[in-house]
Amino acid sequence: MVCLYKRFLFLAATSILVLVSLHSSVSAQEFGVEEGMSEKDLLRMGNFRGALKKYLLLLDADKDNLEYKHIIAQCYLKINGDKSLAIPYLESVWKEDQSNPEVLADLAKANHFILEFDKAIKLFNEYMQLTTDPIAMAEAERQVEMCHNGKELIKYPLKITFENLGKKVNSPYPDFTPCVPNDESYLVFSSRRKGNRGNLLDYDGYYTSDVYMSRVKKGEFGKAANVGIVNSESDEEVGGISPEGGNVLIFVDDVFQNIFANIYLAEKKGRSLRSLQSVSGFVNTPTTIESSASITTDGQLLYFASNVQGGFGGMDLYVSRKMPDGSWGEAFNLGPQINTKYDEEYPSISYDGATLYFSTAGHTSMGGYDIFVSKRNVEKDQWASPANLGYPLNTAEDNMNISFSARWNRASETESNKYAYVSAYRKGGFGDLDIYRVNFNDVENQLTVIRGQIRKKVLIDYSVYKTIHYYTKGGKTIMVPDELHPWYDGRWAHESSKEVLVKPGYEYKTMLYFTKDGEQKAFSAKKFPKDNPEWTFVKIRNAEVKQKGYVAPKVLYEELPLPDTKMYITDINYGDRYTYVPSQKGNYVIILPSGKYELLIEPEGYQSKAIPLNIYDKGSYEAEIIKDYVFERED
Incomplete structure (x- = not known):
């Protein structure tokens, strides 16, 4: 699935080299820097758009090249765009050459993306018959689970409409992680558009990300402006917002300032944000990723996503309480009710602190990240099993965050969540991820997931079998157990083998008899004199003997x-x-x-x-x- 932001620490050094090398020339060349790199270099750097352009040109010159077709399809699957474009290339490759099962896996993924769930399940199952990679097998099994989830979710579509916020907010570049306060007075979001601070291209071919803000004027969002005070030449992205809008959480990954994937806080003041403040205490650490967060209305609890050790796997959601000195106290994992072995990110806490929205690749996701909601049981002080918010809000692609506007009814002490903001690639948009306002036209469906x-x-078969081999010489036959096969004396011919059942509580014991100077002696199967010519083989005897200390199994x-x-x-x-x-x-x-x-x-x-x-x-x-x-x- 396509990630919305970059958080790969192992690429930090590469990013620095790319950023520095492009710094002096990028403003003049813009995306033309791709012309100086080979298609393989672009692919290796994760610049799938640039690689796609070059491989399409290569295929024009060599129309039957199966490798080019497969790579083109993989690029279509990696970028934010129409995934169905990958299918003709993959079908063409698989028709001509079925030696690479990964082509079949990619074809299954493509059908999953476009919600052809039955076909995707069939292809994933065929792929699992061909692959020997246990990791790939587990991934395919998870994809099949997601397809089954998707088949169920699309039966009960939400009654919602999507409103593109238009060119004053969106651009031809990725615009994502929108957040609004309850009153929708302003919008903050992340963008990797041309004109960002530093105007630097990153290794994947996009500009480094900056935070933008759009304020409401006469009921409409005005032209989005770069919030320069919180941005740098590296990456800053919106990670969350407090319900009343007084604080914005910013994800910072600044390779020039040695800040790697941590959460910072920017206070809303007047028409813009104040400079970044470090979230001190037990939230950020130098060796972990903290990608997103949400702070309660009273400013006392911080919910955040981190991959700190000790979680359930990948990114987990944690909560930290503000200490009297202003720092954040020990973080507590939200537990297995919320977190899974997959990733959980982008927590968004409601005005009253009783509802938590978040994204996850686990639970009953229909593909990649889906957005879920969980209600807090105040009496038990625990979160309920999360529910998938449903289709078409969630799709088979990554649905990373949601930000609800809300009107608080003081009489009933309830929220009215009529509108929400998401980012998505949708046909008719501006070319990549766009910001959308979602109108919930009806009461949200209350759907229950039944799974098991x-x-x-x-009956457990505790039977033990012993393989016996039959050898003959001069009309004489001996029975040789498997541990002595092949028989040490090559003059004996192997005739046949068979399995014999050993009774429960017994074991198979073999004794071999040899003579020396007219005296016969018995040996065990491990210590008989096979290499001593002074001893002459006489016979072999096999018998079942009772096992010492045998206890019959209790579980049948x-x-x-x-x-x-x-x-x-x-x-x-x-x-x-x-x-x-x-x-x-x-x-x-x-x-x-x-x-x-x-x-x-x-x-x-x-x-x-x-x-x-x-x-x-x-x-x-x-x-x-x-x-x-x-x-x-x-x-």
């Missing part, structure tokens, strides 16, 4: 995934019926609005089950229900 695993209960059954299953959901009130198929690991995801349903599970070779399923709303609403089903043969 279908398993089968099977195990539960294994049961993927060959069909699941049917019937809406009791309306009669609608939907079909579901679990993944190869038996995992299933079903997303439903409130109502009464019947869940019918039909596993191949097992008795089917019909289960009543009640999904509640209002005060009994649950964002997620986890339920596993285990089947056992009735023999």
